Amino acid sequence: MASLFDPIQLGDIALENRVAMAPLTRNRSPKAVPNNLNVVYYEQRATAGLIITEGTPVTQQGQGYADVPGLYLPQAIEGWKKVTDAVHQRGGKIITQMWHVGRISHTSLQPNDGAPVAPSALPANGKTYIINPDGSGAFVETSEPRALELSEIAGIVDDFRKGARAAIDAGFDGVEIHGANGYLIDQFLKTGANQRTDEYGGSIENRARLLLEIVEAVAGEIGGGRTGLRLSPVTPANNITEEDPQPLFDYVAGELGKRDLAFIHVIEGATGGPRDFTQGGKPFDYHAMKAAYRAAGGKGAWMVNNGYDGESAKAAIESGYADVVAFGRSFIANPDLVERLKTGATLNAPEVATFYGGGAKGYTDYPTLEAVAAE
Numbered sequence: 408m409a410s411l412f413d414p415i416q417l418g419d420i421a422l423e424n425r426v427a428m429a430p431l432t433r434n435r436s437p438k439a440v441p442n443n444l445n446v447v448y449y450e451q452r453a454t455a456g457l458i459i460t461e462g463t464p465v466t467q468q469g470q471g472y473a474d475v476p477g478l479y480l481p482q483a484i485e486g487w488k489k490v491t492d493a494v495h496q497r498g499g500k501i502i503t504q505m506w507h508v509g510r511i512s513h514t515s516l517q518p519n520d521g522a523p524v525a526p527s528a529l530p531a532n533g534k535t536y537i538i539n540p541d542g543s544g545a546f547v548e549t550s551e552p553r554a555l556e557l558s559e560i561a562g563i564v565d566d567f568r569k570g571a572r573a574a575i576d577a578g579f580d581g582v583e584i585h586g587a588n589g590y591l592i593d594q595f596l597k598t599g600a601n602q603r604t605d606e607y608g609g610s611i612e613n614r615a616r617l618l619l620e621i622v623e624a625v626a627g628e629i630g631g632g633r634t635g636l637r638l639s640p641v642t643p644a645n646n647i648t649e650e651d652p653q654p655l656f657d658y659v660a661g662e663l664g665k666r667d668l669a670f671i672h673v674i675e676g677a678t679g680g681p682r683d684f685t686q687g688g689k690p691f692d693y694h695a696m697k698a699a700y701r702a703a704g705g706k707g708a709w710m711v712n713n714g715y716d717g718e719s720a721k722a723a724i725e726s727g728y729a730d731v732v733a734f735g736r737s738f739i740a741n742p743d744l745v746e747r748l749k750t751g752a753t754l755n756a757p758e759v760a761t762f763y764g765g766g767a768k769g770y771t772d773y774p775t776l777e778a779v780a781a782e
């Protein structure tokens with residue numbers, strides 16, 4: 408029976424333990440370039456079995472929030488090299504989450520102040536975070552999106568392929584494709600945001616087409632053994648809705664099972680909220696989704712996330728349901744989370760007020776057990 412602290416092979420990536428750091432947006436990389444403070448933050452958390460970086464847009468069009476790091480500027484790749492070197496020197500493993508926000512953006516963040524793009528011209532009626540000309544930060548309404556032309560879609564698929572190559576050039580051990588939380592790929596998957604009438608809309612097969620094309624392009628570029636994918640079947644994040652998630656995600660899981668991937672990362676319930684959240688009026692069966700993946704030949708690790716603590720994480724691994732458990736807020740506040748879970752030590756409480764934006768406070772100043780003992 409496996410334990411949360413046993414090593415595991417995630418495709419081509421060997422992990423020391425099964426505790427992953429979930430992707431966490433922190434808005435601390437001005438001009439989309441990773442900086443030395445980011446290096447310290449990730450290095451501090453290198454004892455994670457796997458670090459998944461914050462969402463990292465593959466293009467400026469894919470950027471939806473101020474001060475998030477990208478994969479599309481040469482100086483950003485140089486910045487990421489410092490991060491990956493530091494984590495590797497501590498013996499850690501790190502991948503980046505490749506992101507396209509779709510409609511969750513604002514004209515001020517878009518190329519030529521243009522409209523954000525989406526499967527259909529349906530606004531998210533949500534909020535995003537921008538930096539005003541005077542340097543002050545502000546949450547604003549997301550801008551009205553425009554529907555992507557059919558002729559534009561191949562270019563977005565290629566942007567993910569190029570992003571994956573850039574990630575490997577920056578020293579990452581692999582990538583996670585961000586297919587969750589109401590961003591572009593999730594917008595195409597779900598009926599609440601996708602009302603296209605071409606081959607990317609309507610049927611489940613058509614709505615899953617973009618996701619599968621991106622998976623194939625990325626795995627084709629860097630190898631499936633260094634490619635993972637994050638999905639969120641029922642989340643309401645960014646006002647995304649789906650009228651019948653089970654058949655959609657059983658189909659997606661079955662199609663992914665036919666492709667070589669290192670892992671599938673599933674957010675259970677509402678992101679950062681209730682695990683029993685549902686859409687379409689009935690409970691979602693995550694075990695059925697995993698069974699569809701394995702039945703189709705899927706050999707990638709099964710990573711789970713959302714509201715896990717030490718005990719429920721250990722149970723999920725020891726039962727054989729999950730192979731890896733990803734922790735978000737706990738890693739914000741506990742750089743040495745693995746040690747704390749192993750020893751049953753009390754966890755630092757995360758300070759929500761400093762989650763997004765700012766500097767070292769609430770980012771690199773959380774104490775480790777070692778630091779407290781040395782006081």
Ligand SMILES: C=C(C(=O)O)c1ccccc1
Binds near residue numbers: 431432462472
């Ligand atoms: C990348 C995010 C996600 O996946 O939900 C995100 C973005 C902004 C704030 C919190 C989370």
